[in-house]
Amino acid sequence: MRLIIGFLALLPLIAVAETAYVTDNLRLGLYEAADTSGRPLRMLESGQAMEILTRDRNYANVRLPNETEGWVKAAYLVSDKPAKLIVAETIAQRDALATELEELKRAFAGPAATIEALKNDAAQLKERLNDADALNAELEENISGFQGIQDRYKGSLPVSWVAGATGVCLIAGFALGLWWVDRRSRLRHGGIRIY
Numbered sequence: 001m002r003l004i005i006g007f008l009a010l011l012p013l014i015a016v017a018e019t020a021y022v023t024d025n026l027r028l029g030l031y032e033a034a035d036t037s038g039r040p041l042r043m044l045e046s047g048q049a050m051e052i053l054t055r056d057r058n059y060a061n062v063r064l065p066n067e068t069e070g071w072v073k074a075a076y077l078v079s080d081k082p083a084k085l086i087v088a089e090t091i092a093q094r095d096a097l098a099t100e101l102e103e104l105k106r107a108f109a110g111p112a113a114t115i116e117a118l119k120n121d122a123a124q125l126k127e128r129l130n131d132a133d134a135l136n137a138e139l140e141e142n143i144s145g146f147q148g149i150q151d152r153y154k155g156s157l158p159v160s161w162v163a164g165a166t167g168v169c170l171i172a173g174f175a176l177g178l179w180w181v182d183r184r185s186r187l188r189h190g191g192i193r194i195y
Helices: 002-016 083-152 157-187
Strands: 027-030 042-045 051-055 059-063 069-073
Touching: 027 069
Parallel strands: none
Antiparallel strands: 027 042, 051 059, 059 069
């Protein structure tokens, strides 16, 4: 019970809690007099660059980039860049890099498309090469089969030669047979042909 009451008592504190930050935006007056009395010549923003001409413990005589001279409180001058200026420079660098990146992307869009087209061409050529390799392997297998057949019939004659030789032999045999019959018939009949 005490725990619940304690929680309920702390609940308004939890709901009211808010996050806050210390500002680093400083406005410093530039005065004509060394004691910074009177009205400022101009208000200087945090991060304003200036050249220190003379400096004592409390005040500094400074010159702005536009050649305006005056006095400021020395306690507010630092040699390091303030965070506001560093952040602004970082943002400017980031924006410049983003712009450069976009320009590079546009510049490389053409070559990237060419590279992609070349990759596609290479893939197609590789596929054609694989097909040619498969066909080559098949042809080599057929050639080895034909070489086996050729080795088997190495000493034999072609069929056309054998048929031609057989035809010549038949015709020559028939002609020789006719001559032989004619000769024998003439020898028997005293040189007269009888048919």
